Each structure stands twice: as C-alpha cells, then as structure tokens.
Amino acid sequence: MKVTIDGQEIEVAPGTTILQAARMIGGESVPPAMCYYSKLEKTGGKCRCCLVEVTKGSDADPRPMPKLVASCVTGCMDGMEVASKSSERVTEARKAVTEFLLINHPLDCPVCDQAGECDLQNLSFEHGKAQSRFIEDKRTFEPENIGDKIQLHMNRCILCQRCVQVAEQLTDYRVHGVLNRGDHAQISTYVAAAIDNDFSGNMIDVCPVGALTDKTFRFKSRVWFNKPFNAHRNCENPECCGKATLWMFGNEIQRVTARKDIYHEVEDFICNTCRFDKKEVTDWVIEGPRKFEKDSVINQNNYTRPMEKVIMNTEKGILEGREQDRKKISMAQIPFNNQKKQ
C-alpha cells in the first residue's frame, strides 16, 4: 500500500498506522505521541497530540475525513494522503492539546527528575506558548505512596495510561489503575503501597512526564549531569533482556533504565532487580557511551564535545571582603543611631 504523508510517499504493509508510516519516513512530519507506545498494545488515541488531517481517504474512496484523526490508531489505506506538519489545522490542534496538557501541569521542571528527558517539555518547546491563559488554581492531588521503588507525583500526570498497560501486559496482575473521572481522574492503587511486581519499574520508563520516577534516583542528579553508558548483564530473570543504560556520575551508577530509542520508547523491558538493585559497576559489563539525538540536553555532559576545565575568576581574598567595605563594617566614624538625628 502506498501512503503519502506531507508529500512524501512510502510503501507500507496493510495494518500499519499513519504514525508508524510517518516514523518510517522520519523527520519533521512524525506526529508527537504522548500516549501511544509501540511496544505496548492498546495504547494510543487518548492524548490527541498526534492528530493529523487525512486529505484523501484512499484510492477507492478519495473523500477527505471531516475530523482530524489520531494517527496512532488510524490504519493506512491504499492511496491515502495525510497532512501532518504541513496542515494549518493540525498545527492549531497540536497547539491546543499542548495548552490543555499544560494548564494543570505544575511548573516544577526545576525540581522534577524527568526534566531533560521529558516528552511534555519537548512537546511544549515545539508547540507551546510562552504565556499561559489559565489564571485559575491548578488542580492538585494528595501525595500518595504507591511503593518503595516508584514515586508517584500525580500532579504531573497527563493520564496517558501507558503505565496501566505496562501493568496489564508485563506483570502478572495489575494493582493500579485510573480512579475517578474527568480532570480528577488519577492513577492510584487500590491498596496503598502495593506496586511491587518484578516488571513494575518499567512504568517509570514509559511515563512521558515526571509522574512516575525512580525513588532510588530521586533528587540525586539532573539527567544531563549523568553520563549514560550502554551496559548488559546476565539477568537471572528469563524475561528480562539484561540490556540497560547506566546513568553514571563518576564511578557511581546513579540510575539504571532500559535503552530508549529516538521516540523515547524502550528497546526492551528490564526487570526491577536490574533497575533498582544492581548499582555496582561490577554488576555490569559496560559497552560504551550511549548516543543521544544531537540536540538532546543529555549531551550536555558527555564525551562527544570537548570538555574544558571550568575556571572561576574571583577576586583575591574574596572571603575577607574588599578593603573599603571592611572599613564600613567596622563603622568607626559613624555615630551610633545617626538616623534618628536627621
């Protein structure tokens, strides 16, 4: 089947979605996806970030689709023509969705562990506005403890429900899900602190924002201060691939994640033992530095660019203070309580 996306033709197999076809082409016309995850089934269609305009339905039925469609769940038809980046309507819709996602999202990137590898940051960088039109109070949730390894920060959640699908598809039984509805829908466990399945840690990797973060890495470092390395180990768990990215600071492994591709989707899922318990360099066989996209903030601190030693030029004797100031501090010439006299 032949599909045209933003004027670029590609041959795809039947059953391919528009988003997958766009990813085969790559580049600018790939729609952003916050909820779709190619490694998990039944994801997608919820965040509405990947809306595209179908300008020609197919060769058989060339009528355009009246509404924008979610490209991650819409299958390609032979001869379909899709406008993604090139369509005004699509850009408008993406801007709208970005605004909607951000109105209730806290502005706590400076203290958020996800900052630097956050899909919502990327989305708002591309489609967001500098100002907010939302003057009301943001919606907040009570903090909740869902387990001793995973930190849930519900205020940041965008309800993509990827983590629900992780629990559904990777673990034996799902103990968390969506409670309530509307803008008070929240990810929660039925029994507090219950998430401890061996593959539950993958929820952290699939989370597009900082709603689920690693408690063993909490506030340890910004991601761009770490040096990511590919590494592997022989994991005892037969379902775990044992291939991971180690986030190092000096000789210390501060964090272990699965390896993520350019769409920030993991290549293969890893088990909780690899993720949380193997923090010694001797546990791993290090393969070499992990490469990231050219403009990723994570490249700030890796070896791909020359690193110069930072020298801070300070005044001599700065701790003692300047000569003229020291005189003032002693205040020998200034009479006591002189302000009252004026």
Added chain:
Amino acid sequence: MGRKILLDKINVPGIKTYEVYRREGGYSSVEKALKSLSPDEVVEEVKTSGLRGRGGAGFPVGMKWSFIDKKSGNPRHLVCNADESEPGTFKDRYLMEYIPHLLIEGMIVSSYALGANLSYIYIRGEYMWVYKTLERAIAEAKAAGWLGKNILGTGYDLEVHVQIGGGAYICGEETALIESLEGKRGNPRLKPPFPAVKGLWQNPTVVNNVESISAVPWIINNSGADYAAIGKERSTGTKLISASGNIKKPGVYEIELGLSVYEFMNSDEYCGGMETDRPLKALVPGGSSVPILPAHLIYKTANGDDRLMTYESLSDGGFATGSMLGSGGFIVYDDRACIVRNTWNFSRFYHHESCGQCTPCREGTGWLEKVLWRIENGEGREEDIELLWSIQSKIEGNTICPLGDAASWPVAAAIRHFRDEFEYHIRFPEKVKNRNHFVTEPFEKVKHLVVKQEI
C-alpha cells in the same frame, strides 16, 4: 389532537401489568413478526418507516440495523440504551416507568430482526425503581412465554437482562455503555471498529435508545409506510418531548414531528404557554448539549420560515442560527433566567461527567467551567469571552467521543447569541453578584448599558 403511538395506552389503569397490557393488544407485534415475517423483512419494514434514532443523533434505525455484521457468525446482541442522563430529558423514564411492556415488546421484535439471542437493557443507576419495574415486567413476560427458549414455538430464543449503570453520563455513549456493560470502566472506545462489527464482548452489537425500540412494535403492527406517513419529510413518526422550564404545563408529550414550535409551546394540549406573563427569552430544544436559541430564532428560522419540531427545521441555519432536535429535552427560559449562569451550569455538568480519557475534554471542560464561574460571580475579565470561544473551538472535534462537542456547543451558542449578557456580567460585577440579578431587573432593562457608545 396529535396522533399517539407510544403514549396511546399510557392512561389505561394497570397498563404496567402484563394482563392489562396484553388485553389492550400488547405483544401482537411479536406474534406477527415471529410467525409471519423473516428478520430481514422486519429490518426492511423499519427502514421504510424512516424511524430515526431518538437518543439524540437521529441516525436512521433501519440503516443501523442493516450495518450489523451477520457474516462473521458471531452471536449478535441488542443493547437498549436507557442511560438517559441528558439534563432536560426525561422521556425514557416516563416510558419505562408507566408502560414497561412496550419496551420489552420492542426488544423482542428488534432482537428477532437482528438475530440476537441475548439482549440487554442498560439503565442508569439512579432509576432504581424503574429497574425494578422492568425486572417485574421481564419476569411477567417470561412467565407468559414471550421470553426464553422457543418463543411461540418458532424456535427463536431470547433472553433479556437489565443492567444498572453506576451513575455516569458518559455511559450513554454507545461504546462507553458497552465497556460498562462488560464490567469495565465506562470509557468510550476508539472507533473504528464500530459496535456493529465489534461491540459487546467483541460481538456485533446494536445500541438503540428506549424510544426507538418502543416505536418498533407499532411499525410492525401497522406498517413502515404508515409510520412514514406521519411526520414531515425525513422526520417521520412521533417523538416524545420532555418539556420543562418556565411553561405552564411541563411534562412528557408525544408530538407528531412537523408540529410548529409555536403551537407546541402555546397550545393547551402541550406546554400551555409561558408560566407567567414574563416574556420568552431563550429555548434549548433538545437537551443540554444542543445550542441554545434566542427569542427571535425560536418561532421563525433565520430566513423567515416557521420553526417546526423536526430534525431538519430545528437545525435549519446550522449552528449560526439553528440548533438540534437532539433527545427532545425542551427547556424554556423566560427573562428571569441568566444565560451565563445557565451555561455555567451546563458546563459544570460536562466538567463533572467528562470521563478523563482524552486531553481536550478532560482539561478543557474544567477550564470552561472555571472561566464561566468567574464571569457569573463578577470576577470576569474582558478577554474571558474570547478565551471561552477559543477553548470551546479547541475542544470541539478533537475528542474521542461526542461529549467534547456536547460540552462546547452550548458555550459557543451562548456566546454567539447572548454576547451582550456576558459583557454585562463582566462590566457590572456588583450587579451580578446578586444571584437573582435578572429577576427584579431583567436584561432588557439594563441592555443599554452594554450597547456600544457611538460618539
């Protein structure tokens, strides 16, 4: 006197019970359909009748039935959507409460037409007493041999179950209803696949409104052509209207489609005119999600024709000057009503009922409500009107299910037709802080305050 099809026997004492219903000619359509018609003939008959879905969208019922996937060989289901939760609509409750056997009869004939052996009535949880009425009616029908194995010796089996909802408006959306019926969280599904191909338990399913199903027995007893003769153009048959608001006689009325809005509002047979001598201000003709109409567009359309109670006439002029028949929740406002407060109230409802699955609806409905609340309570800013317009246009059409559209249409229409009232709220916050601000001082009296000054 308009023709009655659904409410013909409603005043017969004891029509709730099987004996009286049967004595009055009930279940004759089941006999006729099962003994003398093939399922396809029933579908054909409903197609000729031109019966349109009474739940709000107005999609032809016969057409919907013909889409059901019969080739796959999977068991098929009929689901009756009795999750009537639209503010302003209460017709299904009336029908099910007072003449429950009519729905059961319709269910049997419709299930036969679709070849369904297992059918459901999904009723909202708040209608608990109606649920009990229906359960009793089903038990009676079963005892009399209209349900169960080998009905009337024709070899056709049918079980009908009533399922109670958990109290969510969104479960009135057909795919959310199916999810809920399966025991899951009532989130709308992504379409395609449509329920006619993969619905309840991935089997082909048809979801119909109570009123649509209840109209089927009459069509079978008489004929599709007879039904099509009632009404006007493509709006055939009769429709139940739930009239409420500032009128003399609120209640459920059965009208022949094609009746003029003026007659419906003012004749003694129906609403009986305005409640007091306060003038008519606005009308919501089809339940909370349809656009509101200002006084000058109620009796006449924009090009001067009489406004009729039909699908076409009410939507004449598109959203700019028209509205929709929707589910028939006819809400009348006189000049005491505050449109901003009313819009806020509707928005609050959609905010509360959004399922939270897709972004524009989850975040947008809450935002709309907050902005409208501010305006209504005298904290609005001049730019808020543009903001509301922008938010609603960004929700509309970008969501999974029609709830997003339903939330944005009333806001859009209120701004379109009553913009000066929003301006009044923003510019005179002290006046609107009194909750009954239009009761003593109707908007007509203060309208000059927001008229653009020409120097």
